[in-house]
Amino acid sequence: MGPFRPGAAGWARLAVLALLASAAVALAAAGLRSVLWLLLGLAGLALAAAGVWWALAGTGPARAAGLLLAVAAPAAVLALYATAGMLGPALASLALWGAAVAAARIALTPGADPVAAExxxxxxxxxxxxxxxxxxxxxxxxxxxxxxxxxxxxxxxxxxxxxxxxxxxxxxxxxxxxxxxxxxxxxxxxxxxxxxxxxxxxxxxxxxxxxxxxxxxxxxxxxxxxxxxxxxxxxxxxxxxxxxxxxxxxFVNNASFGTYASVVASPAYRDDKVHTALRTLPGLLTGPDAPRLRMRADDARAEGLQALLVSNNPYRRAVDSPHPGRRERLDSGRLGVLGVRVENAAQAAGMARGPRAPGLLRLTAREVVVEADTDTVPVGIDGEHVVLPVPVVVRVEPxxxxxxxxRHRPGVPVHRPVADWPQVARIAFGTAPHRNPH
Missing domain, CATH: 3.40.50.10330 (Probable inorganic polyphosphate/atp-NAD kinase; domain 1)
Incomplete structure (x- = not known):
């Protein structure tokens, strides 16, 4: 990455102040009990994640119960917050935390980071x-x-x-x-x-x-x-x-293996994507025909993957709500690898931890080899369904x-790094060295 952008120190100080204010609001409202309220909120997120798993992997009553849990768990947490008079402080603390993260990411944003050199x-x-x-x-x-x-x-x-x-x-x-x-x-x-x-x-x-x-x-x-x-x-x-x-x-975007590729293979997918996905996902996630993939990427190995996405250059993160599916660069010479392995509701709840979830694999590589227990695997290549013999070698050509x-384009993406709080503190207090370009 290039050197920090002008004004980075100001954004870093704002991030630190907002983070401290977020904690101060919670402590002022509930003292040390604020830790318990935080744990309660995290438990609600975990239960909601488990409900989403049951809704996707189950059918009939199990799917209905999963949908109910996914909605009821966060609603119950909000109701408890409101009853205890903590809803307002919790929302204020959450808003300040969000502002802190946004300011931290701006502070860490390099001065220039185009998708590729012009x-x-x-x-x-x-x-x-x-x-x-x-x-x-x-x-x-x-x-x-x-x-x-x-x-x-x-x-x-x-x-x-x-x-x-x-x-x-x-x-x-x-x-x-x-x-x-x-x-x-x-x-x-x-x-x-x-x-x-x-x-x-x-x-x-x-x-x-x-x-x-x-x-x-x-x-x-x-x-x-x-x-x-x-x-x-x-x-x-x-x-x-x-x-x-x-x-x-x-492929210019990605090659997908496992559940998504199998859903795309359905003839009904083009006409009714949501209904087809909901109908086919239970068998793909937990049924006897559920895909189990093996992957070798440079020196890394993984087994039992249900889904694997290999992209032409890494995506910013598994979920990037402001800009879903965005890539920082298109000339890094690296493949992005995102794998998912979830066997039950408990592991699905663990996905609430985000990028550090044990069921989520993220890395980069120059070459990826995908294997399975079958002679062929369905693959979605830039959204087009094909069937390829295994092993499938995926590589990038820089x-x-x-x-x-x-020459003038409105949407050149700006890289917003994940908040690195020690680095933000160093920028805020003027002790961070400038980074060398790439």
């Missing part, structure tokens, strides 16, 4: 863009992307309703003299064209016309205005970003893809 780009003379009119509920038509791309000098090919070989279309475009390949569509389509662009070292243009557009999000593109990505044709810069490969199949993006 460098100049020569305008393409023969850009080629593949567009899927059905992606994102018809964004290609709604934002007039075809007309705008043609006006910018690009050759546009529209995907038809039947099955078409996307990779073959991109390879033909290269044979016809295209010097830039672009996609207006979902992440799965983008990955197929990105592979061709990387193989020929051609710049790749992302137009966020899909439903989720996670890759575009991490590139800082405006997902609410897909046409803005076309500005890169006239005034763009390039980023050298990494590509992931799962058994030779490229700087494989030249991504052309607009």
């Amino acid at each position: 460098h100049g780009a020569v305008a393409a003379r023969h850009p080629w863009i593949l567009m899927n009119p059905r992606s994102g509920g018809g964004k290609v038509g709604r934002f007039h992307l075809e007309d705008r791309a043609r006006a910018a000098g690009a050759r546009v090919v529209l995907l038809g309703s039947g099955h078409q070989d996307v990779s073959a279309l991109a390879r033909q475009a290269v044979s016809d003299g295209a010097d830039l390949l672009g996609v207006a569509g979902g992440d799965g389509t983008q990955a197929l064209v990105a592979e061709v662009a990387a193989r020929h070292r051609l710049p790749f243009l992302v137009i966020p016309a899909g439903t989720r557009n996670h890759f575009a999000l991490d590139l800082g593109l405006d997902r609410e205005d897909p046409a803005a990505a076309l500005d890169a044709l006239a005034d763009g810069v390039e980023l050298d970003v990494d590509l992931g490969f799962a058994a030779g199949r490229v 700087g494989a893809l030249r991504v052309r993006v607009p």
Whole structure:
């Protein structure tokens, strides 16, 4: 990371003051009993987590009981707080703690941390863009992307309703003299064209016309205005970003194994995601066909995993509510590995501990080998279901893809580190050394 941002000391002092105020409010309201109230709150969270497990892994009465517990446990804690006159102080203390964490993360934020280093780009003379009119509920038509791309000098090919070989279309475009390949569509389509662009070292243009557009999000593109990505044709810069490969199949975001991959494999998933997930999860989590994966990542090993997500560069954290699924960088040359192993409600309750939960595995690696007790495993590669023979070798190729993006992008993510309180204190009191860039 780079040096601390200007004003970091002020944010660090604010974080320390807010943290002390949070504790002071609790102590003023309940004295040493505040520790008991804190433990009660944590117990409520643990019971809620156990209820969520039963709701996901059970059926019939067990699922209903789990839903009831997930709602009743925190409600009961709030009721006890209110009866004892602790609800107001508890909410105030929680708000101050949240402010302390937010200020600490700002203080620890480096002065500059782009998703990848930018460098100049020569305008393409023969850009080629593949567009899927059905992606994102018809964004290609709604934002007039075809007309705008043609006006910018690009050759546009529209995907038809039947099955078409996307990779073959991109390879033909290269044979016809295209010097830039672009996609207006979902992440799965983008990955197929990105592979061709990387193989020929051609710049790749992302137009966020899909439903989720996670890759575009991490590139800082405006997902609410897909046409803005076309500005890169006239005034763009390039980023050298990494590509992931799962058994030779490229992915720009992630490859998922286990429960999520099995849910995606269901033919009903596309039409009714929530109902399909709720219907299939019990058998996938606890049934005889529940996946049990083995994983080797560099020097680390794990067994009995129910779910495994391998991402092209690490995600910030397992759960990042302000920016779910965001990656700090796209050029670290590392895979992110997130594994889950939960066997019962007690272990599910332990997940309330967050990143330190015993059932949660998080690490980074250059290569991951996934094994199972079956000859093949279902894999979700950028949300597309495939079946691959085991073992599946997942690797990252650093700087494989030249991504052309607009010079001015509204959503370049800012890295907010996890609060490191000893470091925050050192910044606050002027004893922290500046960190060297990377």
